[in-house]
Amino acid sequence: MATRSVAVPTRRPREARLRWGRLPAWLRFSLLLAALIALWQAYVSIEQPDELLFASPLAVAEAFVDGWRDGTLARATWTTVQVLALGIGIGALIAVVLTVFATLTKIGEDLLSLLTAILNPLPGVAVLPLALLWFGLNTNALLFVIANATIWPIAINVSTGFRTVNPTLVAVGRNIGLSSRRLVTDVLVPAGLPHAISGLKTAWAFGWRTVIAAELVFGVSGADGGLGFFINNAKLYLQIPQVFAGLVMIAILGVVFETLFGVLERRTIVRWGMKTS
Amino acid sequence: MPTSRSRLLVSQDRSGPPPCSDRALLRVDRVQLGYWTPRGFTLAVGEASFEVDARERIIVIGPSGCGKSTLLKAIAGFIAPVGGTITVAGRETLAPGPDRAVVFQEFDQLFPWRTVLDNVAYPLRVNGAGRRAATTSARSFLDLTGLAHAADRYPHQLSGGMKQRVAIARTLALEPLILLMDEPFGSLDAITRARLQRELRSILERTQTTLLFVTHSIDEALVLGDRVVVLGGTPSSVLEITDVRDVGPPDSPDYAEMRIHLRELLAIEGREEDEGGHP
Amino acid sequence: MKRITLVLGLAAAVAVAVLAAAALAAPRGGGGPPDKLTIAYQPGIGYAPLIVIKQQRLIEKRYPGTEVEWKVLASGAAITDGVIKGDIHVGAGGVGPMLVGWARGVNWKFLAPMNDGDLWLMAKDPNIRTIADLQGKRIAMPSPTSIQAMVLRKMAQVKLGDARALDRGIISMDHPDAMQALISGQIDAHLTSAPFQFQEKVRGAHVVAKSYTYFGAHSFLGVMVTQKFYDDHPAFSKALYADVVKAIDLIKTKPDAVAKILQEDAGGFPTQRQFKQWITNPALSYTTRPRGLMRFAAFMNRIGVISKVPASWRELVFPPVYPTKGS
Numbered sequence: 001m002a003t004r005s006v007a008v009p010t011r012r013p014r015e016a017r018l019r020w021g022r023l024p025a026w027l028r029f030s031l032l033l034a035a036l037i038a039l040w041q042a043y044v045s046i047e048q049p050d051e052l053l054f055a056s057p058l059a060v061a062e063a064f065v066d067g068w069r070d071g072t073l074a075r076a077t078w079t080t081v082q083v084l085a086l087g088i089g090i091g092a093l094i095a096v097v098l099t100v101f102a103t104l105t106k107i108g109e110d111l112l113s114l115l116t117a118i119l120n121p122l123p124g125v126a127v128l129p130l131a132l133l134w135f136g137l138n139t140n141a142l143l144f145v146i147a148n149a150t151i152w153p154i155a156i157n158v159s160t161g162f163r164t165v166n167p168t169l170v171a172v173g174r175n176i177g178l179s180s181r182r183l184v185t186d187v188l189v190p191a192g193l194p195h196a197i198s199g200l201k202t203a204w205a206f207g208w209r210t211v212i213a214a215e216l217v218f219g220v221s222g223a224d225g226g227l228g229f230f231i232n233n234a235k236l237y238l239q240i241p242q243v244f245a246g247l248v249m250i251a252i253l254g255v256v257f258e259t260l261f262g263v264l265e266r267r268t269i270v271r272w273g274m275k276t277s
Numbered sequence: 278m279p280t281s282r283s284r285l286l287v288s289q290d291r292s293g294p295p296p297c298s299d300r301a302l303l304r305v306d307r308v309q310l311g312y313w314t315p316r317g318f319t320l321a322v323g324e325a326s327f328e329v330d331a332r333e334r335i336i337v338i339g340p341s342g343c344g345k346s347t348l349l350k351a352i353a354g355f356i357a358p359v360g361g362t363i364t365v366a367g368r369e370t371l372a373p374g375p376d377r378a379v380v381f382q383e384f385d386q387l388f389p390w391r392t393v394l395d396n397v398a399y400p401l402r403v404n405g406a407g408r409r410a411a412t413t414s415a416r417s418f419l420d421l422t423g424l425a426h427a428a429d430r431y432p433h434q435l436s437g438g439m440k441q442r443v444a445i446a447r448t449l450a451l452e453p454l455i456l457l458m459d460e461p462f463g464s465l466d467a468i469t470r471a472r473l474q475r476e477l478r479s480i481l482e483r484t485q486t487t488l489l490f491v492t493h494s495i496d497e498a499l500v501l502g503d504r505v506v507v508l509g510g511t512p513s514s515v516l517e518i519t520d521v522r523d524v525g526p527p528d529s530p531d532y533a534e535m536r537i538h539l540r541e542l543l544a545i546e547g548r549e550e551d552e553g554g555h556p
Numbered sequence: 557m558k559r560i561t562l563v564l565g566l567a568a569a570v571a572v573a574v575l576a577a578a579a580l581a582a583p584r585g586g587g588g589p590p591d592k593l594t595i596a597y598q599p600g601i602g603y604a605p606l607i608v609i610k611q612q613r614l615i616e617k618r619y620p621g622t623e624v625e626w627k628v629l630a631s632g633a634a635i636t637d638g639v640i641k642g643d644i645h646v647g648a649g650g651v652g653p654m655l656v657g658w659a660r661g662v663n664w665k666f667l668a669p670m671n672d673g674d675l676w677l678m679a680k681d682p683n684i685r686t687i688a689d690l691q692g693k694r695i696a697m698p699s700p701t702s703i704q705a706m707v708l709r710k711m712a713q714v715k716l717g718d719a720r721a722l723d724r725g726i727i728s729m730d731h732p733d734a735m736q737a738l739i740s741g742q743i744d745a746h747l748t749s750a751p752f753q754f755q756e757k758v759r760g761a762h763v764v765a766k767s768y769t770y771f772g773a774h775s776f777l778g779v780m781v782t783q784k785f786y787d788d789h790p791a792f793s794k795a796l797y798a799d800v801v802k803a804i805d806l807i808k809t810k811p812d813a814v815a816k817i818l819q820e821d822a823g824g825f826p827t828q829r830q831f832k833q834w835i836t837n838p839a840l841s842y843t844t845r846p847r848g849l850m851r852f853a854a855f856m857n858r859i860g861v862i863s864k865v866p867a868s869w870r871e872l873v874f875p876p877v878y879p880t881k882g883s
Contacts, residue, residue: 268390
């Protein structure tokens with residue numbers, strides 16, 4: 001049998017070589033994360049910073065697991081999430097009322113613009129001392145602050161959404177015989193959904209930052225504390241790994257919520273081809 | 278005077294079957310249409326009068342800005358005439374309603390959050406049809422417009438031509454007294470436009486739906502119409518109402534003659550417009 | 557190939573930058589007096605010895621080449637943070653934060669205890685008369701790791717059987733803010749110290765409990781420095797101790813003069829007479845002899861606030877303090 005020798009290429013063709021971009025997403029991010037953690041551990045091992053200032057990944061992992069096991073981290077997380085959810089709920093409710101008013105009347109629109117311009121730039125934590133004075137040293141002050149942080153992004157976005165609904169869709173709605181009420185629920189609301197979701201995402205981002213910062217400043221102790229309190233308390237007792245563990249928890253929650261938003265978007269506005277950004 | 282409407286309020290014309298004493302389905306009687314500008318009141322349509330019988334296909338043609346779209350909107354009930362009356366089946370067109378279903382020029386007249394099927398079925402449910410009946414009817418009209426295969430897609434997945442077909446299916450499914458179309462093929466490329474013209478014509482021959490079609494394309498008018506209402510002038514009025522049923526195919530001499538005639542009519546009143554695709 | 561080298565090069569650059577920054581941040585030591593000195597203390601006349609030293613500029617006069625910065629911070633925890641970071645060289649605070657820091661590895665000790673202090677639990681509501689009445693109520697103190705918090709827990713343990721029974725009600729507030737809050741009714745109780753407890757009494761609050769009842773006479777505040785600071789600046793540290801002794805002596809022998817110094821420091825208000833009343837009140841006794849340190853450490857260890865206990869009180873102080881025979 002005759003064999004033929006074939007010239008073997010000295011380099012593999014470009015497509016066959018391992019390229020970063022071709023790995024699946026989860027693998028890419030896991031590898032990058034692992035690399036960052038390794039860098040972190042390297043810094044700790046080499047530089048040996050004061051353990052009262054900086055914790056190693058191992059110590060943080062331990063503190064994290066312990067925190068979950070004895071329930072302190074779980075309780076703190078649940079408290080923060082609860083307060084945030086309630087605060088956003090209140091904020092959304094007020095936002096909807098203001099928005100309906102703004103959509104139906106010109107004076108409502110002006111009022112919303114004015115209030116937003118004045119109150120939106122106020123960072124939640126700046127309002128907290130006043131809130132503590134009005135509502136006392138309890139969660140109501142926190143709720144007030146979070147609501148203030150969330151009303152304006154939601155209201156602006158929803159009212160923009162309503163106002164920028166394609167007039168053709170409204171015309172179609174009237175043409176097929178929709179009543180005013182159904183026009184709002186069946187046309188304006190779904191048409192405004194991309195903006196509403198965008199507003200909700202912004203509200204969540206502001207609210208999240210506000211609640212953690214407010215908890216840090218708030219200083220109320222006990223089992224009622226949220227993640228911000230957990231971190232501050234750990235710091236008071238100089239338990240630095242716990243501080244880091246609290247931060248890790250915050251980061252994880254952030255990722256979880258981003259993912260949830262992503263799912264929501266994929267099921268709705270992405271499916272309908274309506275995603276604006 | 279124009280009646281004032283808030284942006285969201287809608288009034289419905291839902292009284293019982295109209296008293297109908299003569300054949301004309303749509304009667305436009307000395308109608309004047311205008312609007313307020315910062316500088317005062319402008320008359321768009323000075324005076325228009327014509328009648329449309331059931332099962333007729335009327336094309337309203339005229340140069341840009343002559344008020345033909347405004348006229349269609351008035352017939353649809355979106356605006357009120359400042360003078361004269363518009364009646365459909367004996368009732369004045371004071372508010373929009375499914376008896377005068379409209380196909381708009383824009384592609385995004387479909388609800389993006391509903392599937393193709395639901396875009397056709399939902400208006401039926403709004404008007405009282407049961408869920409299953411609405412779906413069955415929707416499917417048959419999608420079939421009619423050649424979109425049965427796309428029933429479960431979302432509008433953003435469709436091409437422009439397909440979207441307009443869905444809009445046509447939706448309006449026909451409502452079984453309106455008169456189908457109003459406002460330059461529905463104006464945004465399409467020449468080939469798709471021509472195809473849709475032919476399809477529309479054969480669909481309407483099957484459903485026997487009365488049609489009022491607005492366009493600035495003479496060829497489109499001649500392909501689709503029974504009669505042509507020519508608007509022109511400032512403020513505009515009906516220059517002529519011509520029967521074009523018997524002009525024959527585009528390569529016939531009668532067709533060419535009618536075309537020249539209409540071109541002259543339109544040219545007198547100003548810029549001549551692009552006349553759209555014609556195979 | 558090129559991309560990998562780029563990535564590696566970037567990573568190396570980042571690592572180098574991080575290490576360089578860390579190296580640059582490390583403080584420098586010495587043998588003589590420090591070039592720059594930051595002294596931090598908290599509000600209260602317990603810090604009178606330091607205030608005297610400050611107003612008389614004793615340190616500045618002895619070491620003209622040293623730049624001295626005096627700071628007032630809100631709590632012992634803040635001072636602990638500053639010392640850990642190296643921003644604060646000499647801290648002054650209570651026994652509570654000192655022990656918490658010490659147990660967690662902050663290598664510091666008392667250079668000069670300043671006083672024994674009876675800490676009073678004040679309330680304005682006439683219905684709050686006993687520790688049991690405080691359940692579910694809001695009690696203010698500088699922080700959950702302050703000496704006041706330890707006192708509260710001891711009270712809770714003795715009277716309610718559970719050291720943590722009142723923990724939920726602890727609100728972190730510095731003494732001036734908490735006094736304001738107590739008077740205006742925003743909080744229910746305030747475990748505080750001189751002069752605030754005296755001021756609150758005058759403005760309508762009453763005493764619910766006293767710390768001496770539970771711990772016996774005990775140390776309240778002291779001046780702390782890290783072992784490293786002491787080793788680097790032994791002469792300075794000993795001189796500072798001597799200054800504190802002198803200041804305390806002055807308070808005992810010339811209270812009028814000290815009251816005037818305190819009044820000037822406070823900007824004229826409260827009055828000199830009030831200051832004199834306060835510094836001569838038996839609830840506050842200025843001394844460099846530490847008392848009750850072991851008792852506090854044992855209690856804090858028992859309730860889990862600190863994880864290690866000193867073998868003897870000497871472990872908690874520097875050599876100049878040994879002769880005082882403390883506990």
